[in-house]
Amino acid sequence: MAATIGVVGLGKLGLPIAVTLALQGHEVIAYDRDSSRMDLAALSALELGPDATSSLHACIGEDLPVRFASLDELLSLVDCVFVVVDTPHGPTFEGITPLPDSRSDFGYVSLIAAVRSIVDAAPRPVEIGIMSTVLPGTIRSQILPLVGEHPLVYCPQFVAMGRVAADLLRPEFTLLGCGEQTAVMVPEILGGLGSAKRFVVSYETAELAKVAYNTFVSAKVTVSNLVQWMAHETGADVLDVFRILRSADQRLTSDAYLGPGMGDGGPCHPRDNIALSWLFRQKGAGADLFTDVMRARQAYVEWLGNAFREYAGGLPLVLLGTAFKPGSDIQTGSSAVLMATLLNQAGAAVTVAATKAHLSTLSLPAGAAAFFIGCPEPEFVEYPFPAGSVVVDPWCVVPDLDGVRVHRIGATPVAYAQS
Numbered sequence: 001m002a003a004t005i006g007v008v009g010l011g012k013l014g015l016p017i018a019v020t021l022a023l024q025g026h027e028v029i030a031y032d033r034d035s036s037r038m039d040l041a042a043l044s045a046l047e048l049g050p051d052a053t054s055s056l057h058a059c060i061g062e063d064l065p066v067r068f069a070s071l072d073e074l075l076s077l078v079d080c081v082f083v084v085v086d087t088p089h090g091p092t093f094e095g096i097t098p099l100p101d102s103r104s105d106f107g108y109v110s111l112i113a114a115v116r117s118i119v120d121a122a123p124r125p126v127e128i129g130i131m132s133t134v135l136p137g138t139i140r141s142q143i144l145p146l147v148g149e150h151p152l153v154y155c156p157q158f159v160a161m162g163r164v165a166a167d168l169l170r171p172e173f174t175l176l177g178c179g180e181q182t183a184v185m186v187p188e189i190l191g192g193l194g195s196a197k198r199f200v201v202s203y204e205t206a207e208l209a210k211v212a213y214n215t216f217v218s219a220k221v222t223v224s225n226l227v228q229w230m231a232h233e234t235g236a237d238v239l240d241v242f243r244i245l246r247s248a249d250q251r252l253t254s255d256a257y258l259g260p261g262m263g264d265g266g267p268c269h270p271r272d273n274i275a276l277s278w279l280f281r282q283k284g285a286g287a288d289l290f291t292d293v294m295r296a297r298q299a300y301v302e303w304l305g306n307a308f309r310e311y312a313g314g315l316p317l318v319l320l321g322t323a324f325k326p327g328s329d330i331q332t333g334s335s336a337v338l339m340a341t342l343l344n345q346a347g348a349a350v351t352v353a354a355t356k357a358h359l360s361t362l363s364l365p366a367g368a369a370a371f372f373i374g375c376p377e378p379e380f381v382e383y384p385f386p387a388g389s390v391v392v393d394p395w396c397v398v399p400d401l402d403g404v405r406v407h408r409i410g411a412t413p414v415a416y417a418q419s
């Protein structure tokens with residue numbers, strides 16, 4: 001059933017969500033307090049469409065039922081409203097600087113302001129679905145007291161940047177954190193996005209499931225990092241080890257996030273773990289896997305940086321690519337940015353080509369240099385490395401090259417040739 005849906009907060013997540021809901025045939029009315037976000041042109045060119053291949057922009061026709069309006073107009077028309085505003089963490093809790101000893105909760109100022117403004121402007125009861133990420137306990141203690149008679153659902157989405165449409169339309173499950181007031185539209189709209197298993201649970205259960213999912217991914221990436229590190233140190237072959245582990249699909253589940261590369265990153269995972277370690281400390285917990293995962297991530301990145309300097313042997317250092325993953329230009333929480341920070345703090349001069357656009361704007365060494373593949377975009381992997389250069393490649397994707405020494409971290413030439 002097509003509904004009239006409001007989306008409040010049109011950032012990296014909210015705008016692609018608004019477009020995707022409209023592609024499903026819903027009438028979408030969208031609002032952001034920042035007028036520059038109230039424009040389809042603000043959608044990242046790197047967001048892919050439902051097929052995860054072509055761009056989401058290419059799916060936007062003249063007749064796509066999405067439009068931008070004031071909050072008052074939005075609330076006079078919609079059946080329900082999704083809130084996708086930021087819940088930021090401090091800059092030192094993002095994962096691009098060494099982990100500090102202090103911890104803190106996310107900031108809920110935007111979320112509280114958004115919910116307050118919805119409640120104030122709503123001419124009648126409207127279902128409110130919160131998609132912003134919060135720590136367990138937040139919805140009941142800080143948001144529920146604001147909403148009065150408006151039914152409130154906590155409905156975080158499990159989507160990756162660049163793949164919001166595809167992940168939204170093929171969810172692993174539909175998660176609905178509900179309170180006493182019955183919500184109808186939010187469950188119907190989200191349940192209609194895919195034929196996934198549905199969990200209707202308490203706010204706290206949904207909140208914990210959301211952040212625990214991110215911790216699981218971070219832990220998986222960090223286990224991969226440590227396997228790669230150990231392979232390099234012991235002579236095991238990392239590509240073979242991953243081939244073996246990926247076959248263990250009965251006990252270790254899917255092969256996603258199991259492979260060579262950098263530490264975990266992005267605008268969600270590191271910060272969610274660091275915030276969870278704050279919550280755990282508040283509860284007096286005696287173990288803190290969240291911090292341990294973040295420390296192991298940092299140690300791996302630091303070790304990679306040291307290996308880079310050793311292999312460079314005095315050549316100028318060039319870091320190619322600092323987006324947190326290929327196909328994205330997002331630098332938030334990137335472990336390649338963390339590596340650049342750690343190298344700078346250690347007194348090493350490193351030239352950083354953050355994105356492929358920098359290859360033409362930066363003056364990179366014309367002669368031999370040491371290159372580190374921070375993000376395996378084709379433009380970096382296929383860069384014309386000058387003769388005599390060293391390439392350090394944690395992704396194990398750079399081929400053998402004449403006159404260039406390629407170090408694929410943890411991989412033997414035999415296993416690389418077979419991969």
Ligand SMILES: NC(=O)c1ccc[n+]([C@@H]2O[C@H](COP(=O)([O-])OP(=O)(O)OC[C@H]3O[C@@H](n4cnc5c(N)ncnc54)[C@H](O)[C@@H]3O)[C@@H](O)[C@H]2O)c1
Pocket residue numbers: 008009010011012013014031032033034037084085086087110111113114115117131132133134157158159160161267268
């Ligand atoms: N980016 C992701 O991959 C991802 C994935 C899952 C969950 N999340 C969560 O979703 C939320 C949003 O993330 P994001 O990356 O889109 O953030 P963002 O900073 O890119 O966008 C937030 C938007 O909300 C707007 N906003 C803030 N307060 C507002 C208000 N009172 N009224 C209207 N608009 C307001 C801002 O202007 C901004 O455009 C966060 O809680 C984040 O943790 C993000």
